[in-house]
Each structure stands twice: as structure tokens, then as C-alpha cells.
């Protein structure tokens with residue numbers, strides 16, 4: 001029997017659904033059930049849900065669905081507030097991308113020598129997960145080409161604003177094609193998020209999952 005929150009209600013390829021079953025993802029979490037139909041339909045999305053609610057898969061499945069594995073260029077960029085969160089998102093994205101063997105996910109974060117990242121970028125990647133400062137640095141060095149970007153994700157956007165990344169986020173967003181899809185995830189919805197979304201998103205749909213206490 002298929003429940004309303006089964007991943008199989010989504011227009012995802014059979015190999016992706018089989019991979020989710022293998023990962024033990026049987027039912028969508030509430031934020032996934034709310035966000036995925038909107039994101040998979042190509043809309044910009046403002047999504048609010050608490051930590052631990054499965055936000056990574058909510059954006060990763062949507063961005064991977066649009067990605068063309070045969071085109072070896074950066075098609076998805078995920079900005080995260082910290083190096084640790086970027087690494088976690090990269091690990092989860094790789095697990096979700098397993099149905100497509102040849103998707104390369106690269107992290108570009110601060111606190112490690114830029115030299116290694118420059119070398120890795122030369123070899124190319126489909127998905128970049130990074131911190132705003134380092135992504136901006138690599139753009140300024142012209143080591144990162146975002147001209148073929150399809151999806152921009154701002155993960156934990158409220159924390160990135162708290163950490164003072166607003167100018168970097170603006171600069172990175174300006175370097176992305178206007179036709180991209182933007183997905184913004186946040187645990188809270190402060191005024192700064194509303195301003196950011198007005199500047200960089202196109203008719204975003206809002207989904208919000210209240211936390212139950």
C-alpha cells in the first residue's frame with residue numbers, strides 16, 4: 001500500500017526510489033512532503049523547519065533530479081554556514097546520488113588550504129557544497145564557473161546571516177544565472193531572510209513545518 005507520504009508519490013525515477021528504500025527512507029518527513037513537490041516542479045522555495053527534520057534530502061533530491069550527469073560542469077551549489085555542515089550535506093548528497101554512479105560532489109570550505117580545492121575544481125564537479133567565504137574566494141580567482149548552474153541552495157540561511165555572510169551570499173547569487181532555481185532552507189524566519197528572498201528569488205513558494213512540543 002502506498003501512503004500519502006511515500007516517496008513513490010513523487011515523480012522520481014525508479015532507481016532513485018529504490019536507492020531511498022535501500023537507505024531505509026520509507027516515508028517522507030513532513031518538510032520533505034511539503035517541499036519536494038514544489039521544488040521538483042521547478043519553483044523557487046522558502047522552507048522553514050527545525051533541525052533534524054530531513055531538510056537535506058528535501059533539497060538534494062530536487063537538485064539532483066534536474067542535474068544532467070553527462071554534462072560535467074557545476075550544476076548545483078549548496079551554501080552552508082560551517083565546514084562541518086557542508087561536509088554533512090556532501091555525505092548525504094552522495095548517498096542520495098548513488099542511483100547515478102557518476103555524480104561528483106565536491107566540498108569547498110574555509111580552514112583548509114585553497115590549493116587542494118583549486119586542483120579538485122580543475123578536475124570538475126557536478127555539485128559544489130561550500131561555505132560562502134570560500135566559494136566567493138574561488139569565484140574571485142575565476143576557479144569556479146557558475147554559468148551552467150541550475151540550482152542554488154541556501155542551507156541554514158538564518159545561521160549564515162547570523163555569521164555575517166550576507167554580502168558573500170549576495171555576491172555568489174549575482175554570479176549565478178538568473179534562470180536558476182533557488183531553494184532557501186532555514187530553521188527560523190527573521191526579517192533578514194525575507195529581505196534576502198525578495199532580492200534573489202523569483203515568486204518563491206513558502207512551506208513551513210511547525211515544530212510540535
Ligand code: ADP
Pocket residue numbers: 024025026027028029032049050051052053054055056057092
Ligand atoms: P536537517 O537538515 O533538517 O537538520 P538532516 O537532513 O540532516 O536534517 O536529516 C536528519 C537525519 O534524518 C539524517 O540522519 C538523515 O539521514 C535522516 N533522514 C532524512 N530523511 C529521512 C527519511 N525520509 N526517512 C528516514 N530518515 C531520514
Ligand code: MG
Pocket residue numbers: 052055056155
Ligand atoms: Mg541541515
